[in-house]
Amino acid sequence: MSVLSVYHEDHPEQPLKVxxxxxxxxxxxxxxxVQLERxxxxxxxxxxxxxxxxxxAYRPQIDKLMGECGYVAVDVLSITxxxxxRAELRAKFLDEHRHAEDEVRFFVAGRGLFTLHIGAMVYAVLCEKNDLISVPAGTRHWFDMGEEPHFVAIRLFNNPEGxxxxxxGEDIAGRFPRLED
Structure with missing residues (x-):
């Protein structure tokens, strides 16, 4: 089940809503x-x-999204x-960062926690199988796959480099809950 927990950036201990x-x-x-769909x-x-x-298996949806949004590359990331x-890959995504392009992920299997820092609010989105999330370019965020990761995700890119x-450089990601295995 997908879950969204919304926090104020100054209060990581208690979500305002779930x-x-x-x-x-x-x-x-x-x-x-931010777009979320099934x-x-x-x-x-x-x-x-x-x-x-x-x-x-997802070609019709991928082609539609690529045509509508101008994505030029697609791949699959599978981590078990x-x-x-797995530890190095997890660490790579755990610090707050942004991208010059949209970050689009579709979870074919498993789950992952996208945490978005928008204004003074933090949105922790637990994405699971069949969830597509599209995070707009420039949005501060981090991703946690957990200590025992299991997910397969289709990734779409505007940039062919990936x-x-x-x-x-902010330490905010370390103050918020991580994905529990």
Missing amino acids: LTHLEDIASTLADVG WAASAPIAAGASQDEVIA RDHPQ WAAQYT
Whole structure:
């Protein structure tokens, strides 16, 4: 189940509200320019499917989004508990950063916690299987895959070079709850 916890940046110990209904989550995020929606595969996906198989299963939705938003590249990121670089990859995403392009992720399997810092508010979005989140360019955020990660995500990019972060140097991410395994 997807969950949105909304905090004031000065009070990481207690959310102001917690939402669990997709419509409420999507509406609250839309108010700050973030898109959240649900996708369904057009073909079944087997565990351990290749990048090409995963992309093929969601090709109609990917093509629609690429056409509407001008994304030029797509790939699949798959990280599991036994990934040899899981700790390094987790650390790479945990500090507050922003991108010069939208950050678009669709969770084919598993889950991850996107935390967005917008104005004085912090929006912690637990994304799970079938969730698509689109974080606008320039939005301060961080991502936690947990200590025992398990997710497969389709990533769409405006930049053919892929993921490029600009770290803010702020320590805010360390003050907010992480993804519990």
